[in-house]
Amino acid sequence: MSVRENPEVLVIGAGPVGLFAAIVLAKRGVRVQVVDRDWRTGAHSYALALHGHSLQLLDELGLAETILERAYRVDKVGLYDASHRRAEMRLAELDGPFPLVAVLPQDQLERILEETLQGLGVRIRWNHEISQLEQDDKEVTATIHRLEKQSAGYAVAHTEWVIAKTEQIRTPFVIGADGHRSSVRRSLGLGFDEIQPPTHFAVFEFHTDADLGGEMRISMGETATHALWPLPDGFCRWSFQLADFNLPASTRKKDRLTIQQVGGAEFPVVAEQRLRELVKKNAHWFQGSIDAIQWQIAVRFEHHLAERFGKGRLWLAGDAGHTTGPVGMQSMNVGFREARELGEALAAVLRGKGSVATLESYGRSRSKEWRFLLGADGGLKATAQTDPWIAKRADRLVPCIPASRDGFARLAGQLALEPMLLGGQET
Ligand SMILES: Cc1cc2nc3c(=O)[nH]c(=O)nc-3n(C[C@H](O)[C@H](O)[C@H](O)COP(=O)(O)OP(=O)(O)OC[C@H]3O[C@@H](n4cnc5c(N)ncnc54)[C@H](O)[C@@H]3O)c2cc1C
CATH class of the missing domain: 3.30.70 (Alpha-Beta Plaits)
Incomplete structure (x- = not known):
């Protein structure tokens, strides 16, 4: 087993959220390493839409123009029953520099993010799987297997992945962006509660x-x-x-x-x-x-939420912390905000501008937002102006709105719905 002392932040998972987090960190001068157990980025469209707020975050990284050149622009959401159009949400009326949703297949987005990361001098270590994580009050020790393809079988030849090498990386922080079956979440012993069937x-x-x-x-x-x-x-x-x-x-x-x-x-x-x-x-x-x-x-599609978003030096972002339904594309888009927030917080701690304890507020805000988005806490409240057809579907609309935070509230407001947390607090 080889031992190497390495990055300031180890990002586990090169999905869109891990790639985004790594770019945020690299742009802030943080030494970052990305590992992924698979051999390349995804190959299908999966979460195919970028909310206006995500475009703003991508613009900060200099990527919005490239994305918009390739994307289909959506500026409204029509609500229908089987026969008729019933209502609409007008994205074009949202605040901010990108009042729209950009449709771009996830595989294309991942490739853009990977190229950007390469341009910043960070190469993804594909075929590297996390097998164990241990933290103390100073650092995390990550045990990583490098996987290699090996041909096997006599009657029917096939290839299988085998462990070619095992190494240890010591690092001050780990971001677990390793998707819904997250090993980082499991290594922290955190539950992944089912909020909805x-x-x-x-x-x-x-x-x-x-x-x-x-x-x-x-x-x-x-x-x-x-x-x-x-x-x-x-x-x-x-x-x-x-x-x-x-x-x-x-x-x-x-x-x-x-x-x-x-x-x-x-x-x-x-x-x-x-x-x-x-x-x-x-x-x-x-x-x-x-x-x-x-x-x-x-x-x-499962609807799960991590019991916490991390502890000490190990933190989660994206599907590792939450999964939801497909319609409003919220998991990846809110995941970008998490990647940005976490990246900035870790960069601040590494540069002596905050303590590890300040990361707890990241975890609390993530849990609060996702409890709302998954329908565990509050929901959309109908008002006297709400069309009865909409009012009847208010709770089902929560995961369908392609926005979060202010944008979410504005779009819900166009349907005369109010986002409420239990206890009467607005989201
Ligand atoms: C078939 C399918 C259809 C989908 N359709 C939609 C949709 O319509 N709408 C929608 O909003 N979302 C959809 N999604 C979900 C969407 O793709 C995710 O929300 C998004 O990919 C989340 O990004 P992420 O970066 O958090 O995680 P992921 O994209 O899952 O990336 C996690 C990465 O971590 C790596 N990894 C995992 N474990 C380890 C380990 N132990 N060591 C190293 N690396 C590891 C994985 O190889 C993977 O590359 C779909 C997903 C699938 C699979």
Whole structure:
């Protein structure tokens, strides 16, 4: 086992949130290292929308222009039932320099972030998996396995990942941005409480001749919520919530290769015929063509919250701390704010401008915001002006609004809904 003394901050996980955190730190002159157990960035669109506030944070890193050049701009959210348009939220009326949502597939965003990090002299150490973390009051010792592919098997040849080398890194701080099955969270012994039961969605991306006119659409039935996101180059994504469908907890995994998901008879839940039936049942108003399906998948979304966001020298950001439903793209976007906040706080502590104890306030603010977003504490309150159709769906709208904090409150306000925390405090 080799021992090396290394970075000031070790970021575990090179998903969008870990990459973002590493850029924030590197730009502040902090020596940062990023490890990821996989071999490259993700290969699909996953969380495909950047909230206005995320664009502002990306602009601080000099990236908003590049992103907006490639993205589809959404400036309103239409709310529909199966037959009619019922209401809208106008992103264009939000404050700030980016009153819009930018639609850019997550794989493209991750590549932009990786290139930016490389430009700052930080190379991601792919195929490096955290196996153990121990902290004392001075530092964290991380045991990391370097993984290598090895061919195996006689009757059917296959490759498997094996441990090629084990090393230890000593570092003052660790950011656990290692996704919903976070090893960092587990090493801290923190629970990941289920706040709401899981939901399942059938997701289809295809080319269409529909003119979606800069609008993201949410179709709300009596109990299920479906979303239509326009994508660049004439594509769109439909995500239909499935009522009577269950996937086991282990199925949600990021692919690293762009391969067509298997559809058709084998997986009828995501067959083209099923897509046509779902559109007919839940969105009569969608008259666009369905051509060239490029991605079809059934996904389970859990609604979990970490018991705390860290302790001492180990802190969580992104899906490692929270998971939610897909419609409003909140997990990754709020994750960027977490990455920025945590990056700045760690940089301050490392430069002697704060103590480790100040990081506790990061943890408290994260728990408070996520308890609200996950519906554990408060919700959206209808007022005398709220349309009854909206009022009936107020709580289901919380994870669907593509914004957080002030932007969230402004968009909810356009529907005459008020965000409330239990105890009467506003979010
Ligand atoms: C199929 C699918 C569909 C999705 N659809 C949507 C959607 O419609 N809307 C939406 O908002 N979100 C969606 N998401 C979720 C979205 O992708 C996440 O919210 C986002 O990726 C979170 O980013 P993150 O950086 O926090 O974590 P991740 O992107 O999960 O990155 C975590 C990284 O940590 C690495 N890692 C894990 N364990 C270790 C370890 N022990 N050692 C080293 N590295 C480790 C992983 O390899 C991974 O690269 C979807 C996800 C999937 C998989």
